[in-house]
Amino acid sequence: MILKPIRTRKIYEQIVDQIGQLVAQGQLKPGDRLPSERELVERFQVSRASIREAISALEMMGLIEVRSGEGTYIRQVNIDSAVTPLAWMLFIEKDTDLELYEARKILEVQAAGLAAARADDEEIKDMFEALEVMRKDLESHQLGEEADHHFHYAIARATHNKILFRLMNTLSDTMRTALITSRSKLYEHQDTPQKLYNEHYFIYEAIKNHDVQKAQKLMLEHLVGVEKHLAKYVVLDNE
Numbered sequence: 417m418i419l420k421p422i423r424t425r426k427i428y429e430q431i432v433d434q435i436g437q438l439v440a441q442g443q444l445k446p447g448d449r450l451p452s453e454r455e456l457v458e459r460f461q462v463s464r465a466s467i468r469e470a471i472s473a474l475e476m477m478g479l480i481e482v483r484s485g486e487g488t489y490i491r492q493v494n495i496d497s498a499v500t501p502l503a504w505m506l507f508i509e510k511d512t513d514l515e516l517y518e519a520r521k522i523l524e525v526q527a528a529g530l531a532a533a534r535a536d537d538e539e540i541k542d543m544f545e546a547l548e549v550m551r552k553d554l555e556s557h558q559l560g561e562e563a564d565h566h567f568h569y570a571i572a573r574a575t576h577n578k579i580l581f582r583l584m585n586t587l588s589d590t591m592r593t594a595l596i597t598s599r600s601k602l603y604e605h606q607d608t609p610q611k612l613y614n615e616h617y618f619i620y621e622a623i624k625n626h627d628v629q630k631a632q633k634l635m636l637e638h639l640v641g642v643e644k645h646l647a648k649y650v651v652l653d654n655e
Contacts, residue, residue, distance in 0.1 A: 427462050428469035434460075435474060439490060450480065450488040517643040521636060523584050524568065527575050528619060528635035532628045535574035542570040543620050550616060554609050567616055571623065608645075615641070 438444040451459065456467045471488060474480045481491050531539070546567035553560030572584040615638040622631035 426469075427466040428473060431456075431460055431462070431466065431470035432473050432477075435470070436479065439479065444490050446490050448490045450490070452487070517639055517646065520584075521639045521643075523580065524571070524639060525632050525636045527571055527580060527584060528623065528631040529628045530577060530580070531571045531574035532623045532626050532631035534576045535623055535626075539570060539574040540620075540624050542573070543567060543623065546570055547613075547617055547620055550613055554613050560609075564612075564616070567620075571619075574623070612638075612642075 435444065435450075444450075450456070453464060453467055453471075457464055460467065471480070471482065475482055479491060480488050482488050535543075546563050550560045550563035550567065553563055569585065572581045575581060615634065619631060619634045619638065622634055
């Protein structure tokens with residue numbers, strides 16, 4: 417029998433979970449206005465800071481829309497709603513970094529192949545521009561997580577598959593926060609920044625040359641490599 421350690425959930429996470437459940441159950445519908453900050457403080461019996469954290473998290477996940485001077489509203493149903501429950505889970509669950517990379521291997525390897533087959537000149541240019549920012553970040557010893565996100569986002573867009581794009585975008589948005597932590601760990605090794613840049617560049621070259629199999633192979637090798645590095649830190653953290 418495997419038992420997991422009990423973890424105390426932060427207050428704002430519990431608020432996010434409750435509001436998410438109300439939406440899932442249909443008690444809150446698209447277009448509904450949430451109570452004011454003061455009302456939420458009174459109903460939840462928590463601090464204003466916790467309410468603000470929860471609102472920021474819900475907005476980041478695309479569940480709500482904050483309209484200046486008007487209030488906070490549940491967003492209209494659209495294609496994003498298909499992946500919103502996934503976004504809730506990824507945001508609330510804190511020990512999913514390696515699982516995210518497993519999911520990315522499933523999605524992004526195929527996405528790289530589709531991008532190699534379908535990317536147009538504008539999308540290939542977008543990937544190159546992300547690489548240029550990554551290169552400049554490398555030269556100035558910055559982490560370059562935004563450029564990394566932009567690069568993978570461009571590949572997702574180049575698949576021309578709306579469902580795959582949305583799934584990958586959900587993972588990618590969640591990974592943006594994790595990228596800062598993971599890259600700081602990866603960058604502890606002197607040769608890693610250049611290696612990561614080279615891996616991205618070779619993926620770009622394969623997509624640019626419309627080499628489907630090579631793009632898939634290079635993307636898999638890239639994600640497996642990062643996953644192995646992160647796994648070492650997960651083991652150390654759990655010891």
